[in-house]
Amino acid sequence: MNELQEGNIVIVGSGLIGRSWAMVFASGGFRVKLYDIVQEQVSTALEDIRKQMEELKKSEMLRGALSMEDQMALISGCTDLKYALHGAQYIQECVPENLDLKRKIFSELDLYVDDSTIISSSTSCLSPTSMFTGLQHVKNCIVAHPVNPPYYVPLVELVPHPQTEMATVERTYNLMKKVGQSPVKLMKEMDGFVxxxxxxxxxxxxxxxxxxxxxxxxxxxxxxxxxxxxxxxxxxxxxxxxxxxxxxxxxxxxxxxxxxxxxxxxxxxxxxxxxxxxxxxxxxWEDVRDKADQLKAGREYRNTCLSHLAKLKKEMKKN
Ligand code: NAI
The missing domain is CATH 1.10.1040.10 (N-(1-d-carboxylethyl)-l-norvaline Dehydrogenase; domain 2)
Incomplete structure (x- = not known):
């Protein structure tokens, strides 16, 4: 996890999950292009990632062996999809949970990618069949469902389309392991995954x-x-x-x-x-007058607990 890795990762959609994925891949030494249709969203995402990394560095919870500065330098933002996809080995789609939108994006990606690029979706509950059927590169398509926030919770559910090639599953599995996630393979589609x-x-x-x-x-x-x-x-x-x-x-x-x-x-x-x-x-609700504050504090507490737990789990890992 400490060296610069070959091949680019493209994140499509720079919201909550896209940002976290970008940090995960950068922590594993991969060059990451963070694509979004909204320029402002990309700038906010990069700023937010920097802030999160600074906090992680301060609390000594930064993942990977590269320095914070090196990890940050691996992530770049863009709003030109064709440019983003240049040299992509793996695409992680993270746009809102809307089937029509996802299908539109996958048909666009299908036009630009070559046979070696993996197209993966972060969807929480849309089936691979509903998203990928009919695509020219369906054999390269897979769901890689993370748990929020993926930076602290390593599980990733890999769910194949009936036509997904075994090599796609294996390559995605190995990539996830390489960046420190814990992938599990579903043998077939199942509503709600596992x-x-x-x-x-x-x-x-x-x-x-x-x-x-x-x-x-x-x-x-x-x-x-x-x-x-x-x-x-x-x-x-x-x-x-x-x-x-x-x-x-x-x-x-x-x-x-x-x-x-x-x-x-x-x-x-x-x-x-x-x-x-x-x-x-x-x-x-502890106090209904401060709902936003309570949610913010609760989420911060959750993330801190999860990062400490992740550290403990690493220390406790069976040999
Ligand atoms: P979000 O709403 O925070 O981010 C979505 C991003 O996609 C926004 O930055 C938006 O500008 C961008 N976007 C919209 N249309 C686009 C397009 N045509 N091309 C490129 N970018 C576009 O959403 P969030 O929460 O990050 O969710 C993303 C995916 O991850 C969803 O499928 C969701 O089900 C899945 N997921 C979410 C989890 C969560 O707890 N939020 C957990 C696990 C999976």
Missing amino acids: LNRLQYAVISEAWRLVQDGVISPRDVDLVMSEGLGMRYAFLGPLETAHLNAEGFKSYCERYGEGIKRVLATFGPVPDFEGEVAEKIDQAL
């Missing part, structure tokens, strides 16, 4: 527990942050089960019946509106 399917299962049960008057919204969050989440930062649910008995099969033998009994009491899919939404919303 992270959001797991997340939605948790959110819906949290909702039902609050709805049924079992627990308060603040306490249900504590169950996760002070309980399950402590383990899950290091071990997944399957390995947690494996270690809680004499292996996974032994866990199923011991607890399977109980799990099935409890699961049978889970209610229907919540409607995510009305009284319960109101109750949870109210509980989460």
Whole structure:
């Protein structure tokens, strides 16, 4: 991760996720072109990246072995797509979550790229089929779904289109590893991919527990942050089960019946509106007069915690 790498990375869309991706790739030594249709957005993005890097340097949380100045020098902004794509080995699309817009962008990229360029989307929930079908370079297309903010949370879900070549999956996987992310490969498309399917299962049960008057919204969050989440930062649910008995099969033998009994009491899919939404919303605001301040402080706290956790996880990594 300490040397200058061959080939350019192009980020299309310099918003929240585009900026973070730019920092991730620069930390791995890649030259990054940050493209956006709005010039002002590009300038703001570069300024914001510099500020973020300065903060990271100060707190000794900057990723990669290159200096902050060297990393910053690797990132340039532009509003000319054809120019941005010159020499691109990998494109990470980060425009707003709108299928028509994404399809328009991919058909444009399809015209300019050659057979060796990977076209990847950051989409949270659009399927590869809906975005890439019909493109000339469909075999080079893939979803690389990050977790916000990708600089602190390394997971990337790689989701292929049915016509994506295995080589595209492998090259994207290796690139992600090279820049310090943690990629996982989905073997096929699935609505919500995997992270959001797991997340939605948790959110819906949290909702039902609050709805049924079992627990308060603040306490249900504590169950996760002070309980399950402590383990899950290091071990997944399957390995947690494996270690809680004499292996996974032994866990199923011991607890399977109980799990099935409890699961049978889970209610229907919540409607995510009305009284319960109101109750949870109210509980989460500390002071309704300073909503913007609370969100800003909360996000800063989250990012600081995540960066410390990332450092700890690195130190704790199994050999
Ligand atoms: P954002 O709204 O912060 O940024 C979008 C950027 O795209 C803006 O800078 C905008 O000027 C630019 N843009 C719009 N049209 C464009 C065009 N035709 N060509 C080039 N640039 C264009 O959006 P955000 O949050 O960064 O999301 C980007 C993608 O990442 C979405 O698909 C989203 O689902 C996905 N994602 C977002 C996460 C999040 O928590 N925000 C997490 C994981 C994925």
